[in-house]
Every structure is written in C-alpha cells, then in structure tokens.
Amino acid sequence: MARKLRITVDHDVCVGNAMCETFATNTFALNEERQSEAVNPDGDPLSQILEAADNCPVSAITVADAETGEKLFP
Amino acid sequence: MVASTNSRISDDMFTDEVIADPYTYYGRLREEDPVHWNEQYSLWVITRYDDLVWLTRHNELFSSAVFKNDPKPPYPTIYDSDLGLYEFVREYQSRQFIQHDRPAHLDMRKVVHGYFTPRSMEEWRPMVRDAIKDLLDEAEERGSMDVMRDFATPLPLLIIAQMMGVPKQDRPYIREVAEKLLYVGRGEPWRMQNFSEGIREMIEYVTPLVEERIVNPQDDFISVLARGEREGVFSREQVISNSSLLLLAGHETTINLLCNGILSLIRNPAQWEMLREDPEGMHVKATEECLRHDSSVKSITRIAAEDVELRGQVIRKADRIRWFISSANRDPRKFPNPDDFDLTRWPNPHVAFGAGIHHCLGATLVRVEGQEAFRAFAERFNALHLDTTEELEYQPSITFRSVKEMPITWD
Ligand code: HEM
Ligand code: HEM
Ligand code: SF4
Numbered sequence: 001m002a003r004k005l006r007i008t009v010d011h012d013v014c015v016g017n018a019m020c021e022t023f024a025t026n027t028f029a030l031n032e033e034r035q036s037e038a039v040n041p042d043g044d045p046l047s048q049i050l051e052a053a054d055n056c057p058v059s060a061i062t063v064a065d066a067e068t069g070e071k072l073f074p
Numbered sequence: 075m076v077a078s079t080n081s082r083i084s085d086d087m088f089t090d091e092v093i094a095d096p097y098t099y100y101g102r103l104r105e106e107d108p109v110h111w112n113e114q115y116s117l118w119v120i121t122r123y124d125d126l127v128w129l130t131r132h133n134e135l136f137s138s139a140v141f142k143n144d145p146k147p148p149y150p151t152i153y154d155s156d157l158g159l160y161e162f163v164r165e166y167q168s169r170q171f172i173q174h175d176r177p178a179h180l181d182m183r184k185v186v187h188g189y190f191t192p193r194s195m196e197e198w199r200p201m202v203r204d205a206i207k208d209l210l211d212e213a214e215e216r217g218s219m220d221v222m223r224d225f226a227t228p229l230p231l232l233i234i235a236q237m238m239g240v241p242k243q244d245r246p247y248i249r250e251v252a253e254k255l256l257y258v259g260r261g262e263p264w265r266m267q268n269f270s271e272g273i274r275e276m277i278e279y280v281t282p283l284v285e286e287r288i289v290n291p292q293d294d295f296i297s298v299l300a301r302g303e304r305e306g307v308f309s310r311e312q313v314i315s316n317s318s319l320l321l322l323a324g325h326e327t328t329i330n331l332l333c334n335g336i337l338s339l340i341r342n343p344a345q346w347e348m349l350r351e352d353p354e355g356m357h358v359k360a361t362e363e364c365l366r367h368d369s370s371v372k373s374i375t376r377i378a379a380e381d382v383e384l385r386g387q388v389i390r391k392a393d394r395i396r397w398f399i400s401s402a403n404r405d406p407r408k409f410p411n412p413d414d415f416d417l418t419r420w421p422n423p424h425v426a427f428g429a430g431i432h433h434c435l436g437a438t439l440v441r442v443e444g445q446e447a448f449r450a451f452a453e454r455f456n457a458l459h460l461d462t463t464e465e466l467e468y469q470p471s472i473t474f475r476s477v478k479e480m481p482i483t484w485d
Contacts (some may be wrong), residue, residue, distance in 0.1 A: 004473075012421045015429040018132040019187060034131035034430065048483045057437055 004066035005037035005049065014060040022053035034059070046072070076383070083107065085114035093468050096372055096475070097413070100401035109387045118376075118387075118395040123405035123425070125384060126397045130430040135374035136395060137433055171265045186320070186435065189298055195438040198233065202442055205232045206450045216452075218461070221480040226332035230325055230443060238320065239294030250277045260335050282311050288480040295320065296377070324436040327370040331444055333477050335364030336451065337466070340458045340482070342415045349417060353452040360417045361444035366424035372400045372475050374428060400426055400475065454485040 007027070015059040020027075026043030028036050034069075038061075044052075053061040053073040063073040076207070083103060092099045104109050104121035118131060129136055143373050188194075209229060213219035235245050251272050284295055288304070291297040296317050302308040308316065339346045349356045373396045382389045389395065392394075403424045404412040427434035434440075451458070460466075461481040469476040 012423060015427075015433045016431075017429075017433045043109055054191050054193060055390060057187075057192065057433060057435075072212070 003046070005072070006039045006064045006066040007041050007049065008062045008064075009036045009038060010060045011035050013058045014056075015058055017057050019055045019057065020061060021054040023055050024048045028052060041066070063072070078136065083110070085112045087112070087115070087119075087471055094259055094465070095272055096398075096400045096406055100398045101404060102288050103385060104398075104401045109303075109385045109389075110465055111387070115422055118389055120384075120395060120397040121401040121407040123402040126399070126402040126425055127429055129384075129395070129397055129427070130432070132133055133431050135382050137379045151175065159364045162478070183390050185405050186295075186298060186302075186316075189295060190435050190438050192272045195442050198237070198439070199442050199446065201236065202233060203450070204448045205229060206446055210454060218296065219335050222333050222477060223377065225402060225447075227327040228330065229447065230328040233439070233443065233447060234320070234325070237295050238317070238336055239292060239296055240285075242277075242389055247279070251279065275317070275320075277314055282315050284310070284317055298411060324434070324440060326476060328440055328443060330370035331440060331482050332447055332483060334368035334370065334475060335361070335444065335448060336458065336482070337460075337480065338364060338367055338415045339448070339451070340401060342461060343457075345417050346452070348457075349452045353449045356417055357445045357449040357452075359420055359422070359443060359450050361416050362418055362422040362424065363415060364444065364448065365426040366403045366409070366419070366422055368475060369399045369403050369424070369426045369427065370475055371428075371473060373398045396472070399428070453469075459483050459485075 007018055009028075011033075014035045016030060016036070018030060018036070020036050021029060024044040027049055028040060028043075029039045031037050043049075048061060050073050053063050059074065061073065062071070064071050083106065087099070100119075100121050103119060106122070108122040108125060110119040110121070113116075120126060207227065209225050213224055216224075219225060229247060231248065235242075235248065240248065280296075284300060287294070287300040288298045291300060298464075299308065299313045299317055299320075303310060304312050339349065345360075351358050376397070378391050378393045378395060379388045380391050390417045403409070403426065406412050408423070409419070429439040459482060461483045464482065467478045469478060
C-alpha cells in the first residue's frame with residue numbers, strides 16, 4: 001500500500017508555470033486562476049510527485065507523509 | 075477611448091522622458107487607460123498587475139510566436155534596405171523556445187528545465203560567491219568601479235560560460251558578439267545589421283561546440299541540449315539557436331538587475347543600512363525588492379491568438395500586445411506604497427520574471443546571483459556613492475531598463 005501524502009501548493013508564490021502538472025499529470029491540475037492544486041495526492045507514483053515538486057521554479061510545493069508528518073520535499 | 079482628465083496621453087513611447095522615467099508614463103496609463111490602444115505603433119499596451127497575471131497565464135489566448143506570427147512591420151521602424159536582414163533575424167529567433175507555443179514549447183522547455191531547478195542552482199552558489207569576490211577584489215585594488223562595466227557585465231558571463239562549458243579563453247570573444255546581439259529592442263533603425271552579424275557569428279562559434287558535445291556528451295549545459303537532438307525534440311538548428319539563446323539570455327537582464335539594484339540601494343540609505351546590519355537575514359528580500367522596484371525587463375510582447383475581451387475592449391485576433399512589467403510592479407492595488415523601495419516587503423509577488431508557462435527559466439539562477447552580489451556589497455562597503463553629478467542615462471529600449479554606465483566610489 002502506497003503511503004498517504006499531504007501535498008501543499010503555496011498560492012502566494014505559484015506562478016502557474018505548469019511544470020508540476022507536466023511531471024505528475026494525475027496529481028496536479030491548474031485551477032481557474034491558473035494556479036496549481038494537488039487534486040489527487042496519490043495520482044502518481046511518489047517519485048514522480050517528488051520530481052514535480054523539485055521542478056517547480058518557485059519552490060511552491062511541499063510533500064509530507066500524511067500519517068507520520070515526515071517531510072519528503074523539500 | 076482615452077479617459078484622460080486633462081490631456082491625451084502621447085503614444086510616443088521612445089521620448090527621452092519616458093526612457094528616463096517609465097514609471098510616470100506607464101503609471102498614468104495604468105490609472106487612466108489600462109488597456110490602451112497605441113495608435114502610433116498599432117499595439118495594445120497593458121499596464122495593470124491583475125491583467126498581466128491573467129494574460130501571461132492564458133497562453134492559449136496570447137501567442138508567444140511573435141516573430142513568426144506578427145504580420146505587421148517591425149517597430150520602431152528600421153531601414154527598408156534592412157528588411158531582408160529582419161527576415162533573417164525573425165527566422166533565427168522563431169526557433170528559440172521563448173518564441174514557441176504549446177505543444178512544441180513544452181517539449182523544448184522540458185529538455186532544459188530540470189537543469190534550472192531551485193535545488194540544482196544552489197550547487198552553483200559557491201562558484202557565484204567566488205566570482206563576485208574576485209571581481210570586487212579587483213575593483214578595490216583599482217580603487218574605482220563602473221558597476222556596469224566592471225561588475226555586472228562580467229559576472230553573468232563568467233557564470234553562464236562555466237555552466238555551458240565554454241572554454242575560458244573564448245570569453246572575451248563571446249562578450250564581443252553579445253554586444254552586437256544586445257542591441258535587442260533598442261530603437262536605432264540600423265539595428266538589424268548588428269543583430270544579423272551577431273547571430274551569424276554566434277552560430278559559427280557555437281556550431282563546433284555543439285557538434286563536439288553530440289559525439290562526446292559532458293555534464294555541461296550544451297550537452298543537455300544536444301541530448302534533446304538525440305531524443306528527437308530539437309533539430310540541429312534548434313540546438314544551436316537555443317545554445318546561443320542561453321549563452322546570452324538574461325545577460326542584459328542580469329546586468330540590469332545588478333546595476334538598478336545597487337542604484338536603488340545608493341538612493342535609499344536607510345534601506346542600505348538595513349541590509350548592511352543583517353546581510354544574511356536580508357539578502358533574499360532585498361533581491362526580490364530590487365527585482366520589483368526597478369525591473370530589468372520593462373515589457374514583453376504577445377500576439378492575440380483569437381478575439382479576446384479585456385476591460386471592455388476587444389483585442390482582435392493577430393493584434394499585437396505589450397504588457398508592462400514596470401507598471402504592474404508599481405500597481406498600488408497590489409503593492410502598498412508601490413514607489414517606495416522597501417526591503418521588508420514580504421511576500422513580494424512581483425512579475426519581474428513574467429508568469430505562466432514562459433516564466434523565466436533563468437529566474438532560479440539570477441536569484442542566486444543577485445542575492446550573493448547584494449550581500450557581498452553590503453558586507454564589504456560602508457557606503458556607496460555615485461561618481462558623477464550628471465543624471466544617469468538609459469538605453470532607448472522599450473524592453474530593457476538598462477543604464478549606460480554607472481561609476482561609483484565607496485568608503
Ligand atoms: C534579472 C534577470 C532576468 C529577468 C528579469 C528575466 C525576465 C524574463 C521574463 C520577463 C521572461 C518572460 C518572457 C515571456 O513571457 O515571453 C523570461 C523568459 C526567459 N528567460 Fe529570463 N530573465 C532574467 C534572466 C535570465 C537568465 C539568466 C536566463 C538564462 C540562464 C534566462 C532565460 C530565460 C528563458 C530561456 C526564457 C524563456 C522561457 C520560456 O519561454 O519558457 N533569463 N525572462
Ligand atoms: C541569444 C539570445 C537572444 C538573442 C540573440 C535575441 C535577439 C533578439 C532580437 C534580434 C530581437 C528583435 C528586436 C527588435 O525587433 O528590435 C529580440 C527581441 C526581444 N527579445 Fe531577445 N534575444 C535573445 C534572448 C532573449 C531572452 C532570453 C529574452 C527574455 C528574457 C529576450 C527577450 C526579448 C524581448 C522581450 C524582445 C522584444 C521583442 C518584443 O517583445 O517585441 N531575448 N531579441
Ligand atoms: S510548477 Fe510551481 S509555479 Fe508552476 S504551476 Fe506548479 S506549483 Fe505553480
């Protein structure tokens with residue numbers, strides 16, 4: 001069973017670059033304002049989600065284990 | 075159409091006054107006619123923060139393939155005899171991914187994006203710090219410095235050349251070619267001759283480097299692009315065009331950030347003191363405020379991909395549009411006391427790097443360079459002074475906010 005993730009996107013800094021959506025297509029989607037939302041925290045394998053977070057040019061994304069709170073990114 | 079209370083706003087964006095102080099002119103448009111049709115240059119001038127953010131994030135409505143799709147003649151005008159050269163420049167430019175729309179843009183950007191993540195840029199920080207230290211040591215030995223010539227110009231070139239794997243001895247040559255290409259957006263009618271000469275020289279210089287990396291990939295940036303060719307994303311022409319894009323990209327813009335930032339610090343002694351008292355705590359915020367307050371890039375173009383309505387105006391398909399970062403970053407609806415240079419501003423959601431899918435690829439790198447540069451100045455010097463009694467002069471560009479020179483002294 002994959003671990004449950006808590007993913008946040010900081011809308012104060014997200015510039016709608018859409019790189020997260022590109023790397024983890026099922027997890028992130030741009031909303032009306034063209035800012036990213038983590039629409040499905042287990043939409044993609046963890047490695048892909050971490051790659052998406054890493055590729056955000058403004059470091060808007062955090063990823064943590066929803067149960068233990070362990071920080072996975074950054 | 076113009077809701078001006080007293081006089082109609084002149085459409086000449088290249089007057090000495092507007093070049094010297096873009097904030098008053100574009101600020102007035104922002105308040106009086108935020109979606110303004112400029113008759114003289116046949117283009118829409120967009121000046122409010124919210125409109126910029128909306129426009130840049132709706133890439134399907136506003137095309138970036140400006141050189142390919144703009145049916146109108148170049149502006150300001152160029153010599154008729156240079157129209158052939160203009161076509162050459164257009165052709166070359168239109169291969170760079172900054173000039174592409176989706177889906178091609180995404181495929182191209184993906185190849186290079188991973189190289190510029192915030193984390194991987196951190197690895198360059200020590201190298202940036204060393205380069206800054208060397209340049210400032212040299213300046214102290216000489217006892218004087220033109221921030222533009224002696225610091226801001228060599229720094230980004232040293233860094234990017236090292237990232238791209240350009241041999242050290244070739245750097246003066248790159249700089250020379252860069253000067254021709256950096257006439258970008260300046261108004262001189264003969265500018266196409268410089269561009270096309272510069273582009274030809276750049277292609278000649280980069281081609282063997284690329285060919286060598288195709289056979290012999292290394293861990294430098296040209297090799298990353300060359301991999302794009304092997305994977306079928308780029309043609310050879312595109313690898314070459316994009317290598318030269320990245321070699322010079324952001325060159326002028328980084329120079330401007332460093333010069334305009336130091337200038338703001340000189341003109342605002344209380345803010346300079348704040349940075350000096352706590353360089354470690356303030357260098358990040360200071361860089362963001364420098365990016366916002368006197369932005370390196372003043373404006374960027376798009377072409378409408380379909381009819382779009384904005385604030386009651388209808389922008390027609392194929393109309394050209396220019397969005398002004400310099401006025402958006404001073405929009406009082408978004409930034410309290412927008413004309414104040416205030417290092418404590420936080421968060422600072424400026425649009426100096428644009429937004430949406432074309433958000434500046436080099437932003438992560440530039441932030442490291444700016445942070446280390448402003449920190450180094452604050453740690454090293456007690457006070458900075460402009461070494462001239464004249465007003466500083468700016469390049470007559472609608473794109474870049476570039477001082478021509480910036481001599482300083484210190485104690
Ligand atoms: C202070 C310095 C800089 C500023 C203010 C700046 C500003 C910008 C802006 C406003 C854009 C958006 C253009 C558009 O939407 O059409 C942009 C795009 C771009 N910038 Fe920068 N830039 C800077 C430095 C750099 C550097 C150092 C590099 C390269 C290492 C770079 C590479 C790029 C590239 C490749 C794009 C195109 C991205 C795309 O189309 O996806 N920039 N920049
Ligand atoms: C090798 C790199 C580059 C070359 C050779 C180059 C060359 C040019 C040329 C020839 C023009 C036409 C100017 C005119 O018609 O007056 C132009 C325009 C422009 N370039 Fe570049 N450029 C480069 C990189 C960049 C980058 C990285 C950016 C983004 C930060 C940028 C932003 C612009 C903008 C905003 C314009 C104004 C055109 C417009 O928006 O109407 N350029 N460039
Ligand atoms: S990559 Fe970052 S900036 Fe871009 S849409 Fe995703 S969260 Fe926003």
